[in-house]
Amino acid sequence: MTTPRSYLGQIQPGWWVLAAFLLVYPWFATNFFTYQIGGYTLILGMIALSLMVLAGYGGMVSLAQITVAGVAAYTLPIFGENSVGVLGLGWPEWVLYPFAILIAAVFSTLVGLISVRTEGIYTIMITLAIAVSFFFFARQNYALFNGFQGFSGVDAPSFWGIYWRDPMPFYYLCLACAAFFFCATVYGARSTFGLTLQAIRDNPRRMGALGYNVTAHRVYAFFLAGLIAGTAGVLLVLFNGRVSPGTIGVDIAIDILVIAVVGGLRHPIGPFLGALAFVLLENFAIDLIDRERFNTVIGMAFLLVVFFSPDGLIGLWQKAAAKMRRRDNHGAKPTVKSTGEETQADLA
């Protein structure tokens, strides 16, 4: 029988080390590193994870994931509280947060309904069109979205005697959400639905000929990805304390795509690696070059990774690990298994 205990037994030691590191990280990191680097990386990682689920398992590249997060982010000041005097219905937090995530997931489902009948580049174009329209709509609509200015004064909750925007609690809040969705994705990839999604990516026509409603499965994937992006959106507005059209701009939509691709679409850890690289570059590239050259650096990093490793940072890591292993085994008896397979298994 496959009990939870035996699942735990299958986890490679490296993951325990990573988990332990992430848990103790805020104890030695400065507030800046805990909040601006740690928290923000986990939030961006979750948005990119929602893209990884769609693109990596479903073969559907959506540029509207930041828009989905944005829907959740806007829901908080609209239905909760804000300081700009527009709307702010004052719903209690325990209703507001799940509601925001649900609204985002429903929005994501709609994006799915519109875009899943297309393939490849057309899915990208349609989701890009949705992202752009929502951006301009939010910027021009003052009654609901307060236009260009957006909303500020979105406060984080305080309970159990903790103010959740303090760096350490906020980091742990983000870590808990990210870890939950990461584990759910790893588990779900081998679930019945996970298998159907990957099979649809490989051969949608055959899935239809096996009795699957391919469209419904793709739309459901958008719903699940919406839950991830929506949760990240709630955390994003708590992180910034504000949300405006700039939060959901096309440049950010592209950033999310870059994060996911640079990190790697083959495994759910990829988006988080990509997010870490992105946040570090965003914060420290300025020490090396002008602020306005930041996008050049990001673009070059993107080109380099895609050029040298189509599987992103995961692929680089696997290549390095394979090389190390070959060196260790040099002179010793030759390994039977191919190194490629082994490194695959390490991540699985």
Added chain:
Amino acid sequence: MKSRTDALTRLQSAGQYALELEAVSRHFGALVALADINVAVKAGERRAVLGSNGAGKTTLFNAITGDFPVTTGRVRFFGEDVTDLPVHDRIRRGLRRTYQISQLFENLSVIDNLYLACRGVSQNRFALRRPGPSDARRAMAQTLCELVHLQDVRDADVSTLSYGQQRQLEIGLALAGAPRFILFDEPAAGLSPTERVELIEILQALPSHIGYIIIEHDMDVALRVADTVTMMHNGRIFKEGTPEEIESDPEVQALYLGGGH
């Protein structure tokens, strides 16, 4: 009796036929791939479709499963009009098909391919839980795996299988669940003589209530696994009859078997 134009006969026979095609045609622009096809296949009947390349055999399959919508005409499956149903709804009613070029999930294992086939025609297709070892569909996939002689490569990725094994898996996918009627699109193409014998064994071992149509170029295979033969030519049905009738028909010999036989 082949003259089943009489409406009463049709009514009486409804339900008795696994598959009825009535004036089915399919056009691709100006090209007429299928023209006025009228076919009725009884439940449990095994029929071979012969014809040269471009005769419309695979297009016929695509029209039956709904891969391509028909341009005109109706398709009935066990008496029910399925012309407007999407592919997956026809499959859930017991129709199955294989493909001339294997359509498999290359990045998944053999057992996962078969599991997906079993799950596709049952409930809980959206389950977010992993199928446990006690899952009935897992057990069915395992049985299928043995049935199509793939037990040795059960956990191997499909991309690592030999061509013959992929063809066997292709058939395995079509046998999942409770098929009532199967369309085999050139299952023997590219197989070695030994593999052909295995294929014939698999087909002959199917329960007698499961009918099928098999497209096959190899006359020896076709005539051994079919009760009736339909000849197609240029998108039309050219001749129907028993294997003996077809083989001895001078027109068929002139057209299809050619001087080589």
